[in-house]
Amino acid sequence: MKILVIGGAGFIGSHFIESVSSKNNIELVIVDDFSTGNIENISSLPLTQEVRIVTGDFTELANLPEEHYDKIYNFAAKIDARSELISDYMNNVCITAKSIGNLKHNGEYHFMSSCAVYGCIENAKETDSPATNTLYGLSKSHSEDLINECVENKFIYRLGNVYGERQDGTRESGVISIILNCIKNNISFKMYNEGNSTRDYIYVKDVIGAILTDKEPGTYNVGTGFGLKTSEIVHPILAEYENGGFRKETDKLTLNTSKLRNLGWKPSSMTPVSFLKNSIMDHKNV
Numbered sequence: 001m002k003i004l005v006i007g008g009a010g011f012i013g014s015h016f017i018e019s020v021s022s023k024n025n026i027e028l029v030i031v032d033d034f035s036t037g038n039i040e041n042i043s044s045l046p047l048t049q050e051v052r053i054v055t056g057d058f059t060e061l062a063n064l065p066e067e068h069y070d071k072i073y074n075f076a077a078k079i080d081a082r083s084e085l086i087s088d089y090m091n092n093v094c095i096t097a098k099s100i101g102n103l104k105h106n107g108e109y110h111f112m113s114s115c116a117v118y119g120c121i122e123n124a125k126e127t128d129s130p131a132t133n134t135l136y137g138l139s140k141s142h143s144e145d146l147i148n149e150c151v152e153n154k155f156i157y158r159l160g161n162v163y164g165e166r167q168d169g170t171r172e173s174g175v176i177s178i179i180l181n182c183i184k185n186n187i188s189f190k191m192y193n194e195g196n197s198t199r200d201y202i203y204v205k206d207v208i209g210a211i212l213t214d215k216e217p218g219t220y221n222v223g224t225g226f227g228l229k230t231s232e233i234v235h236p237i238l239a240e241y242e243n244g245g246f247r248k249e250t251d252k253l254t255l256n257t258s259k260l261r262n263l264g265w266k267p268s269s270m271t272p273v274s275f276l277k278n279s280i281m282d283h284k285n286v
């Protein structure tokens, strides 16, 4: 079976690669331009005839057009939710549009969408209409439209806020990794909206579990179903490790995840606070 993974050297993509690379009878092609991905994220990957890493911007690659795949997993995107760059929007939509052309007839297309398509909402259901208020959310929503129009066997994952090992804490997004980076490097953490912003946080390995769960083609929310305020994560951590500052932001965004849960998937007990505590202890013990 031929599998294409776009953005496989990124945070979430590399966890996916880790979970499928040992499977038999697959030919794996990973495409990444390493704009935010890192080759070290996939350094444990055995480079065999069945595994190929292609370096380059997928929207410009000339050496894949004739290849067709049984399964495509699209993790590639510019993911800064606050970005107002049309080039970021174009990047995300063009990757989707171009990669659909690499799918075999009746092949499976798996797309990492985002809860950002909903805008500001609590307990969002998959049937709720997209009402995004960002260019990033629009890039996801328009990619979904393309996939829904052109692909039969599509799996669209509207991910909550993902955290876990290998997330880059030096970037604008990924609050858990930012907190961890601040603590590791003794930088003070700036909290928006007095810590009241509520998000649905989901551990990266639970995301991979959701992708690998047997299911019908469709759109799936991937979160815990519970909202956590930034302050509820930060205070127990900072009480032990640091002092925080504050900056402004408003909104609440949580997901209704009963569709996936009804298939037997459920998130693990790795909460943001327990993940942070484990990571801080690991760092201290090195």
Ligand SMILES: NC(=O)c1ccc[n+]([C@@H]2O[C@H](COP(=O)([O-])OP(=O)(O)OC[C@H]3O[C@@H](n4cnc5c(N)ncnc54)[C@H](O)[C@@H]3O)[C@@H](O)[C@H]2O)c1
Pocket: 006, 007, 008, 009, 010, 011, 012, 013, 031, 032, 033, 034, 035, 036, 037, 038, 056, 057, 058, 059, 074, 075, 076, 077, 078, 079, 091, 095, 112, 113, 114, 115, 158, 159, 160, 161, 162, 163, 174
């Ligand atoms: N991290 C989250 O909390 C979160 C939440 C919702 C949705 N998502 C989605 O999940 C996916 C993975 O996110 P992530 O956190 O792992 O981000 P990431 O930045 O770590 O991974 C994205 C990968 O795509 C690659 N890439 C970007 N543009 C490319 C291009 N034109 N050609 C080739 N490679 C390209 C990057 O180098 C990187 O390796 C993204 O689509 C993102 O929008 C992430």
